[in-house]
Amino acid sequence: MTQPASGHAVLDPRFAPPFPQAALNVLRNPQLRKNVAHAIDVIQSKRGKLVDEKTDWQELRTAASALRAHVLENLDTYLEEFEARCTAAGGQVHWAADARQARQIILELLRQEGARQVIKIKTMTSAEIQLNPFLEAHGIKTYETDLAEIILQLGDEEPSHIVVPALHVNRAQVREIFARRMGLEHLSDDPQALTAAARTYLRQKFLTIPTAISGANFLVAETGAVAVVESEGNGRMCLTLPRAMITLAGIEKVLPRFDDLEVMLQLLARSATGERMNPYTSLWTGITPGDGPQRFHVVLLDNGRSAMLRRPVERQTLKCIRCAACMNACPVYRQTGGHAYGSVYPGPIGAILTPQLMHLKHAQTLPYASSLCGACYEVCPVKINIPQVLLELRSQVTNQERHQAARFLDPMYLGLRVANLLFARAWRFHLAQRLGRIGIRLFTRKDGWIHSLPGIGGKWTQTRDLRGFPRLTFHEWWAARDKEAK
């Protein structure tokens, strides 16, 4: 992987450390944890109020879930319909089987435009395919226009959230980045001053760079339209000023009819930012002579998605509308933030999406980055049963690993294999209990508690004590009582 000549670093699951190790780096950063917890609490409380006021919230979820499931059942039909409608409206549709192909198609299109620079609407899919470093390496400078993305790009930071990518940065840190990179020594950390600085920086880009790249929140099969929702209006600028627009969209983003947006937009804004309606919803269909970009391309990205579609449990991952409600609700994400997941897609959805995008060759620790508390499933506006998919992926990872020689003596694998033998026969289990009770005395202190254990048990005792084993198990007590009664 070529490192970007400039621009922000890109999280790449192929090179990311295992989750527990990456999480430790975050846990040792109190400022970052404070920023994440604060930002999440703000979003969560806004979301909670707006969900509560919606008396038909559960019906909306059910409708959206059924709609998205229906799309996935008929994805080929709707994609072809989208292609036909979009083409008829003057757009060009390109199909990319994987990240490499998508990057190549976009590079070719930019070369046809003679572009040396490109402005971008916030798109996590472009980060998924590592687009920025690729373009930079081929001499095309990329400029993010979403405020959070600007902060990351100028600060050489990685995104930590899919809706609020700079969630982990506070305004004092934003001030420092802007002051340093924009040469504004006396900039204050007043939000208005920061916004004004970004505006000045952006205006110059909007007015001079005639080529833009966007993602898509939805594709509408019925009309061939593309929809992007945003809060700042910078996306709208990218959609109106440039001469050429390239939209990169995952194949799962399609909706059958224009009317379906009614359900999806109500859920998306409330789930994502805790708003009744997001400030800017842009919809465009092909080309309109004399208005907006005159050349329009859609790159439809597969990159592992059709493989997910074939698997009955995992396919629900593709229902996702990228609202990030799951990460905002996740008690793990609340502690670790997004970087620990080593992927542009963090949190619970990232824990199931990333390993699948990597064909389970990387990111195998992510399915275990969850306590299976179920908060993600509870808030998901399209009812993705994330714990169920996590379990399915854990089972696949275990099946991959269990036959590896290195895993034979791994304490977790060994322990679970032995436990299985014990649980299969009560006498074996009872014998192990008796032996364990004797063995554990070595580690039990006078207060009757275990303060320190060797090996994998040490992972427990690094922060917790364990009460010593009682004199009698329940079944021994029951047997004695039974005998007495007779």
Next chain:
Amino acid sequence: MRASLFITCYNDTLYPETGRAVVTLLERLGVQLDFHPKQTCCGQMHANTGFRGEAFSQAKRFVQLYHDTETVVIPSSSCVAMIRDQYPGLFDELGNETLRHDFAALLPRVFELSEFLIDRLGIDDVGAYFPHRVVYHASCHGVRALHLGERPYRLLGKVRGLDLATLPNVERCCGFGGTFSVKNAEVSSAMMAAKLQDVVSTGAEYCTALDNSCLMHLGGAMHRQYAAMKTVHLAQILAATESCPVEALA
């Protein structure tokens, strides 16, 4: 009323007082109890770590041991959640028709303790006496898998002398998560620290729950940190009376 107890692996080994409290409580309410000596584990640990085949053997064992019992009572909501949410998938994938049939017939007769008391026996006042300030930790499986809702609060509300504290962020996970607590020990501990802060802020003397697994995690940390609070399973509070306080049951 007859009921069969399923005292899952870690409760049998580490927290037998919880099982004994269930016996005291249910016998006081006139339930005739039996206990199958061949029981071991529900298979949750294996299922949640990705060992589906092993989890299936234990799931199958559970159905074989209990298929002809009238009612099964389990004082652990995560084990009940395992049976309700994961057994069907395991049996669909690895089981046969007989097993699926036996399980479908058994499932409506499997109860978590608070469900058994309120839904099956129709009792919320069990005649308990526990003169202490108590905070209830709503475990994730109880809240989001079993939808226990008001049941534990109704039971606690009827305990004489009990002063129930309100727990902030009550539905947030404590960070135990089974093997998660050692596979991701540091993250688990960070989650636990956040939960403990909320729990300790209530000034309660006891933290109770329907899962000893969460309590093992929280109680272990309380002991490590010399916290002025103890953990106790809800069954032990409900079993306690004036003449037989919780210490006598331990």
